[in-house]
Amino acid sequence: MLLASFIKENKEKVLEGLKIRNFKETHFVDEVIVLDEQRKEIQQQSDNTQALINNASKEIGQLFKSGQADKANEKKGQVSEWKTQLKELQEQADVIKNKLETALLSLPNVPHPSVPPGNTDEDNEVYKAWDKAMPQLHENHQPHWELAEKYDIIDMKLGVKLTGAGFPVYKGKGARLQRALISFFLDEANKAGYTEYIPPHMVNEDSARGTGQLPDKEGQMYYVTADDLYLIPTAEVPVTNIYRDVILDEKDFPIKMTGYTPCFRREAGSYGAHVRGLNRVHQFDKVEIVHIEHPDKSYDTLQEMLKHVEGLLEQLGLPYRILRLCGGDLGFTSALTFDFEVYSAAQGRWLEVSSVSNFETFQSNRLKLRYRDTENKKHLAHTLNGSALALPRIVAALLENFQTTEGIIIPEVLQKYTGFDRID
RNA sequence: GGAGGAGUGGCAGAGCGGUUGAAUGCACCGGUCUUGAAAACCGGCAUACUCGAGAGGGUAUCGGGGGUUCGAAUCCCUCCUCCUCCGCCA
Numbered sequence: 439m440l441l442a443s444f445i446k447e448n449k450e451k452v453l454e455g456l457k458i459r460n461f462k463e464t465h466f467v468d469e470v471i472v473l474d475e476q477r478k479e480i481q482q483q484s485d486n487t488q489a490l491i492n493n494a495s496k497e498i499g500q501l502f503k504s505g506q507a508d509k510a511n512e513k514k515g516q517v518s519e520w521k522t523q524l525k526e527l528q529e530q531a532d533v534i535k536n537k538l539e540t541a542l543l544s545l546p547n548v549p550h551p552s553v554p555p556g557n558t559d560e561d562n563e564v565y566k567a568w569d570k571a572m573p574q575l576h577e578n579h580q581p582h583w584e585l586a587e588k589y590d591i592i593d594m595k596l597g598v599k600l601t602g603a604g605f606p607v608y609k610g611k612g613a614r615l616q617r618a619l620i621s622f623f624l625d626e627a628n629k630a631g632y633t634e635y636i637p638p639h640m641v642n643e644d645s646a647r648g649t650g651q652l653p654d655k656e657g658q659m660y661y662v663t664a665d666d667l668y669l670i671p672t673a674e675v676p677v678t679n680i681y682r683d684v685i686l687d688e689k690d691f692p693i694k695m696t697g698y699t700p701c702f703r704r705e706a707g708s709y710g711a712h713v714r715g716l717n718r719v720h721q722f723d724k725v726e727i728v729h730i731e732h733p734d735k736s737y738d739t740l741q742e743m744l745k746h747v748e749g750l751l752e753q754l755g756l757p758y759r760i761l762r763l764c765g766g767d768l769g770f771t772s773a774l775t776f777d778f779e780v781y782s783a784a785q786g787r788w789l790e791v792s793s794v795s796n797f798e799t800f801q802s803n804r805l806k807l808r809y810r811d812t813e814n815k816k817h818l819a820h821t822l823n824g825s826a827l828a829l830p831r832i833v834a835a836l837l838e839n840f841q842t843t844e845g846i847i848i849p850e851v852l853q854k855y856t857g858f859d860r861i862d
Numbered sequence: 863g864g865a866g867g868a869g870u871g872g873c874a875g876a877g878c879g880g881u882u883g884a885a886u887g888c889a890c891c892g893g894u895c896u897u898g899a900a901a902a903c904c905g906g907c908a909u910a911c912u913c914g915a916g917a918g919g920g921u922a923u924c925g926g927g928g929g930u931u932c933g934a935a936u937c938c939c940u941c942c943u944c945c946u947c948c949g950c951c952a
Contacts, residue, residue: 481912485921492921495933499880502932514932521932685909806910816909 439542439650439804442474448548455548458555458765466541473538480534484527491520543653547800549765550737550774556764565776566760573757573783573839581784582834583715585841586612589861592833594715604705604720606830611861615836615848616723618855619829620698623725623750627826630746632696632727637676639699640667645679648805650771660702669702673726674823678801681730685816686809692739693730696826698723716830717789723829729822730807733798736820740774740796743824747778747792750827753851756835757781759788773798780831784838789831794824837861 445452445467456464494517501510554563586592591612597605608616628634646652646668651659660669670676677697686693701724705713712718727746731739744760751758763775772795779788799818802808808816840847845862853859 478912481921485912488922489920491932495931496881498932503880510932517932 439800440545440548441799441803442470442538442542445470445545446474452545452548456546458549458553459546459768460555460557460766461546463544466544469541470538470545473534473541476534477531477538480527480531484524484531487520487524487527491517491524494520546768546770547773547797549768550796552762553768553774554762554764555766557766558764559767561764562767562777563762563764564759565762568757568759568781570757572781575783575838575841576843578843579784579838579841581715582782582837585784585837585846586715589846591615591861592716602720604718606716606719606721611856611858612833614856614858615833615852615861616829618852619827619832620723620725621855622852623826624696624698626746626750626753627696627725627727630694632694635673635677635680635695635697637670637673637680637697637699639670639676639702640665641670641675641679642667645675645682648679648682649675649801650804651675654770658704660704670699671703672701672724672825673697673699674728677726677728678730678821678823679805681807681819682805684807686730686807686819688732688809688811690809691730691732691735691819695728696725697728698725700724701828716834717785719830725826727824727826730802731820731822732809733817733820736796736798736822737774739822740776740794743794743822743826744776747794747824747826751778751780751791754832754836754849756832756839758791769793769795771795771797771800773800778825778827780835782831782835782838784841785834789835791831791835792825792827794822796820796822 440452449467449471452467453464456467494513498510498513498517501507501513554561556562580588583592583594586594589611591608591610593607593609594603596607596609597603600607624634640662643652643666646659651668651671655671659671661667662669676699677695680695681693700721702721705718705720716722727743729736729739729743748758748760758778758780761777761779763769763772763777768775775793775795777790778792778794780791781787782789798820801821802818805821807819807821809819810816836849837846840849845860848856848859848861
């Protein structure tokens, strides 16, 4: 959420940003500015009335003390008039505040100047292309969903029986591969200086709001009605919210956190060949990295995160490319996002496996995540996060790219985790 | 799940209807003293919104929300959290 004051002072910049995003509902910008003015005005009136009441109440107290009950009762009459006025003012104020909140929540983050304009994923900029060899598959190669069945390592049908479509069951070497990847990713994150967390897999409404899942993506989350809790769509939500309502010292930067969690996404309305197998599922595993950074350093940090993710993919030996998302494809809360895609050879497709973003102050504003500078002034911190990495599509690419007539070869870095070097 | 008890500033801990944004202690910051340090003494020390060039002013906040009252940290309702006991349980 942007600050109303920021919108007022940077109206042109905000409008330009919305244009880059191809965001049509620019009327919210003026609404915010007007409503914020109205809010101040009515707040002023309401505060003044309250001040009158507070003063009169003190006087009444004094009068009772000095035994002038009749005068006190006279004052009471006047106060009750003010109270009626106050109530009306507050009702008006509530209406305005609600409208303002709605308008503010409707506006996405202002894109970073480097974000290219564009509407769809076709307009994304290839930031780093893959210029090395592509995997060469043998003649009878198969897509990962067939391999998974052939080697009996992932059972989608069993998932349907137990839960429903999109809930894969990993079995035998498939399960062990899954666990190996999680351990590998976490170990790499630890080596890179991230503090590891195991957060809850359900969060309350405040947390979902803090990182911007609510109200924007309400339908995307599984919701436990009996307890008013949301299943997390990513570790970003609980991990970033660790720092909700926190005021840091400048010297606390950078804060680097990592966590493995399952992720739950309803993905309503998805269907077709592109969501086959592991390409899109309702529950998947992911290791996330989260940074909280000083505003001056957040873009250097974003580069550092890209390097970290690149390192993982290189060690796994998967062809990858990095995209700079265009305005239209950029997430609501993000200022700049780089997507990582790996090449899944049997499908002949690039699959998104990581999304690394700088949210600047968009999340921290709602989180009330601030820091004190050397002059003791408070400012909003910057938050960033990235997948490092999301498992299913990595598994898909591993299965497809490393399939041989003698089975699937496990990358060397994973072998000490899996305890086997091939799936056959 | 059942029965009790409790939630006050960074921490500890008073207050239990009327100048209480909140005593006191500790911590922290500045100063005096000191060769330096400690001790002692003096002063400062919450957050948000808002008015003001500034000095300074207004409003809100004593777990969250709602209510009673001219007036609530103090009374009532409700939710949350923690503690003790019982039950259940990986």
